[in-house]
Amino acid sequence: MSEQREIAARLRGLGLRATAVRCAVLSWLADHPHATANDVCDGVRDRVGSVSKQAVYDVLSACADVGLVRQIKPFGHPVRFERHEDDNHHHLICRCCGTIVDTHCRVGNAPCLMPASEPATGFVVDQAEIVFWGVCARCRANDRSLKTNHASESSRLDGGERG
Numbered sequence: 001m002s003e004q005r006e007i008a009a010r011l012r013g014l015g016l017r018a019t020a021v022r023c024a025v026l027s028w029l030a031d032h033p034h035a036t037a038n039d040v041c042d043g044v045r046d047r048v049g050s051v052s053k054q055a056v057y058d059v060l061s062a063c064a065d066v067g068l069v070r071q072i073k074p075f076g077h078p079v080r081f082e083r084h085e086d087d088n089h090h091h092l093i094c095r096c097c098g099t100i101v102d103t104h105c106r107v108g109n110a111p112c113l114m115p116a117s118e119p120a121t122g123f124v125v126d127q128a129e130i131v132f133w134g135v136c137a138r139c140r141a142n143d144r145s146l147k148t149n150h151a152s153e154s155s156r157l158d159g160g161e162r163g
Contacts, residue, residue: 090130
């Protein structure tokens with residue numbers, strides 16, 4: 001089945017109309033994970049021509065509501081979007097440049113972590129979203145002071161001053 005037919009079938013299966021813009025957004029996101037809404041809008045315009053930014057926001061919201069798109073909301077950076085596949089991955093985010101990289105869970109199937117209070121709350125946990133923050137290799141290479149600051153921060157935290 002072609003990618004476009006598969007996307008259209010998934011949309012319809014979740015009760016959404018398979019419009020050209022929805023199909024284009026999901027298709028574009030498959031090749032461009034961790035994109036901002038502006039990135040998605042520009043990419044979709046290249047595929048379907050004129051489309052409003054509001055239309056793209058509406059598609060991203062509708063697709064997130066039904067689980068086709070995952071929102072990544074890194075503090076201090078714009079919201080990013082990726083197609084939500086049923087895999088068990090988390091994200092590494094650079095504090096400096098905002099680069100986001102997927103990292104797979106070492107533990108296995110979702111959810112890979114369980115809260116200590118799960119039985120007492122009555123919740124049944126089926127997913128854990130983990131964000132690891134740090135400084136990417138490119139930013140560390142471009143700014144030697146980051147290496148020094150990161151090393152002193154790590155030693156401060158290892159010394160018991162947490163939180």
